[in-house]
Amino acid sequence: MQDNTPVFDTALTRLLGCRHPVISAGMGGPARAELAVAVSEAGGFGLLGMVGEAPEVIECEIAAVRATTSQPFGVNLIPFRTDPALLDAQLDVCRAAQVPAMCFFWNVMPDVVKRAKDAGALVLWQVGSLDEALAAQQAGVDAVIAQGVEAGGHVRGRIGIMALLPELTQRLHVPVVASGGFATGGGLIAALALGAAGIHCGTLFVATHESFAHDYHKQRIVDARAGDTVHTDVYAINWPPGSPVRVLANSVTREAGDHLFGNHPHVLPREEIAHDDQGPIYKFSTISPLRDTVGDMEKMALFAGESSALVERCAPAAEVIARLMNEAADAAARVRAASAH
Known part of the structure; x- marks a missing residue:
């Protein structure tokens, strides 16, 4: 065609x-x-x-x-x-x-x-x-x-x-x-x-x-409005120190309060919140939820840029x-x- x-x-x-x-x-x-x-x-x-x-x-x-x-x-x-x-x-x-x-x-x-x-x-x-x-x-x-x-x-x-x-x-x-x-x-x-x-x-x-992202991640992007993302290094586990990310705001970024930066991957606690076929996923990990992820996805790194406000539906x-x-x-x-x- x-x-x-x-x-x-x-x-x-x-x-x-x-x-x-x-x-x-x-x-x-x-x-x-x-x-x-x-x-x-x-x-x-x-x-x-x-x-x-x-x-x-x-x-x-x-x-x-x-x-x-x-x-x-x-x-x-x-x-x-x-x-x-x-x-x-x-x-x-x-x-x-x-x-x-x-x-x-x-x-x-x-x-x-x-x-x-x-x-x-x-x-x-x-x-x-x-x-x-x-x-x-x-x-x-x-x-x-x-x-x-x-x-x-x-x-x-x-x-x-x-x-x-x-x-x-x-x-x-x-x-x-x-x-x-x-x-x-x-x-x-x-x-x-x-x-x-x-x-x-x-x-x-x-x-x-x-x-291959989880449907929960996709829907959060679709639902996002301008200003719903956060620039932070609170999601640090699996990456070297000082590697900031942008994610959708969630309970983890809210709990971080004024400490959105200066988080060290080797100091952050290992609290298992989910798992996939690769093993456990910890709170503060840079792993995002995928199709095979099971657990508390709200606390995971929901990577998204400011353009998420412009994504109206999954297609x-x-x-x-x-x-x-x-x-x-x-x-x-x-x-x-x-x-x-």
Whole structure:
């Protein structure tokens, strides 16, 4: 069937070989093969969130994507919080599978960029500042993802995306992708107007049918209003100290009161509140609820960005992307009409 969705040809679509300048974030847990396939099949660029996963799991997820689609996709890893031996094995699996693209996050590591490039993969690195962006470009990445403080999950950015984005696009010669606060076609047009080559969305795709997130997490995003998220490091277990996140407000963030920051993962108590097929999940853990999670999900890390206020319902990923692109076309037409007067 012919796809009549409006097309915005950008440096990102040309680089990645996708139809639309929309990347689904490689969220550890929710972003498995089902979501990556749905996004890539719909013309976006799907990332597998393989943070901390065993090589065998990554191999299986890559195979599952390839068994379902011939469209390009990528794998997301976080070297900063991965044991070096495990990271080596993860990179080896991606190299053997000839993954077309790899996305990384947190501290820029030039040796990791080189390994991925030597394996023939395109490399994207998500950053939170100009200095990190310049370091990533110097290391040889093909594109930079600029993360604003509005973003959900682990947050590297410290300033708003509308200030960070133009600072990066004015200084870099590689494509820059905007992340944090984007869930509408109007947002895509705003990002393009500021020099971005596309947008990187996490919260929007958590609340899709294909996401492996638990239905409770999805519904909390749908129900969220502006101001319902909290920037904090109270969810710290499993990550190094000083790694803030953005989550939906809950009983844990309310109990934290004035102590939303300065929480150390090795000091926080180990109180089991839930479990999944990987074992127990502790209060203050960075593990979010997935389809197979059982327990007190209200207390878990319900990762969500400020764009959660813009997510009105849970829908198939293809429908989400089609809506984004149709909204973008309408927004672009409104801009043209306004400038004609």
